[in-house]
Structures are given as C-alpha cells and as structure tokens.
Amino acid sequence: MLASGTHPRWTRGAASVAMMVAGASLGTYLLRHSVAVVFGLAGSISAACALAAWFGLPGTSICEPERKVRTDNQGVTRLSNASHSRQSPQCRGEQVVRARSRLVWKVAPCPMSAGQSCPATDQDGCMTGWNRMRAIGGIALLGLLAGMQQQRCRQPQQPGSGSPPAASAP
C-alpha cells in the first residue's frame, strides 16, 4: 500500500505484525515473573482458540472453502467458479463437496488434473501453505548441511593462532 501497490489484504498483514509485536511485548513483560507464566498463558489462549474453532467455525471443506454446489432447473449439479490456489495437495484427485442445500455428500471431480501442481503463490502474492512448508524445510536442510560441513572442516586451534596471549610478568 505504501508503494502504491494493490494488496487486497494489507490490513490483515499489518494487524498480524502488530499482534506479534504486542505478543512479544507481553511475553517479555511476563518474563519478569517466570518463564512458566508465559508458556501457561500461551497454552491457555491456544486452548480457548481451539474451543472457539471447534464450536464456532462452519464445517466447510478445507479443499474448496468457497465452492458452492448448485443444482439448476434440469437437475444438473454445477460447481461455481473458484480459484485453486487454496487447494491442498489431497484435493488434486477427487474432492468431497458438501451440498449446502440438501446436506448430502457428493464426489465431484477436481478441475485441476492430477499431474498439475498448485502455484507457488496465490493471487495476493503470498506463498501457499504447502510451498511455505517446503521452503522452510529446504532452508532448514541447507542450514543443517552447512553446519555439518563447518564442523567437519573445523581444525583444532593451533597455539598462538587465536586471541593474543596474555601479558606475562617479566
């Protein structure tokens, strides 16, 4: 937004940064009491969020949360258009779509073919979840390999080659 871009969810990103800063500040403040207090409060908030998610979120499919099944006058079931960027890998074959009107399960073929991969970023320019996990895993693997290589190449320190020796008494 600052660079005159057209990010549709900039408020969400800014709120995410602000919440992380607020959480870190609160955690630092609570560290004056104990580390256990921070972990306990974090666990309690997570438990509250778990309960809220369990009872408050609708039972929509994770494969296609915005997809709706419509039945026209001829009785033909049609799927409304939706982007494929939020599809998880298990959705590439066949996906289960719940008809909202009749509460029955239908198996509808996914328009994305089995050999086609999901894009690395969605329309907002954010990395999709699966690709974010792959990126983090790849970076972690590179870090592990670099650390192992560093340890292997580390030579024992020669006397006199490190820090300057302490001044000895005359």
Next chain:
Amino acid sequence: MPPASARAGQLLPRLLLVLTAVTGMVDAASYLALGHVFTANMTGNTVLLAFASAGAKTGHPYALRSALAAFALGASVAGRIAARADAYRHKWTGISLGIEAGLLWASMAVVSAAGADLTHHFASLYGTIALSGLADGESGTPRSSSCRCTT
C-alpha cells in the same frame, strides 16, 4: 446483525491474529530465556543457524537444530491430521490448536520443574525447546493453510 455464516467467516482470521500474538509471546520467552532460540517462528532460526555455521557466536547450534526439527515434526503431524479429519476445517483446526495448547502446558510443566535457570539444565532446556517447537509446528499448518497473509 450479520448472519451466522458471515460471523463464522470472520472468526477464523480473528483467531489466527490472536494466535499470532501467542507466537510472539512464545518467541519472546524462548529467545530470552532458552538461550537465543526461536521456537515459534523458524525464519530467525534459519538465519541464526547460518550465522553459527559461518563461525559467528549465536545461540547453540544444537538448540537451533532441535527447534527446527521439532517444528518440522509438528507441522508434518498437523498435516496428517488435516488430511484425515474428514476434510472439515473446524475439526482439524480445533484438534491442532488443542494439541498446541497441551504441548505449551507441558512446556510450562517442564520449565516449572527445572527451576530458575534453564540454561544449566540441558534436559529441561532441550525438552522445552522440543515441546514448544512441536506446539508451534502443530499450529503453523492451519495458520498458513486456512487464512492468507497471517503468520
């Protein structure tokens, strides 16, 4: 008053924002009290690990690797839960966040049992790092998969 579906649609981003604050809290505790290791957001750990591999004096490399491995394990477990939870978002999000809460409480128990200075109790230190890394790996998958542009 907005309909129930609209209110439910607004619930998930709000939950994820609250969980973002939780990651900030956990990162503050882990970095300041567990020996300069992030256990909630792994980007800092990868950079610190690169610093350590180049010879700079950062957090303990084994602690950094433990946090990364625990996070990866938690994320993979959460991915499996997501694949088996009947393809229903509220179930696997709730289950993952419930597991995260349990693991964070387990971290609290380990920290409480260890006493004041964690850095001298290696078993407790690495146990706390592993538990909190697992916890935030568990919650990272619903966070990154279900709502865009939240961390």
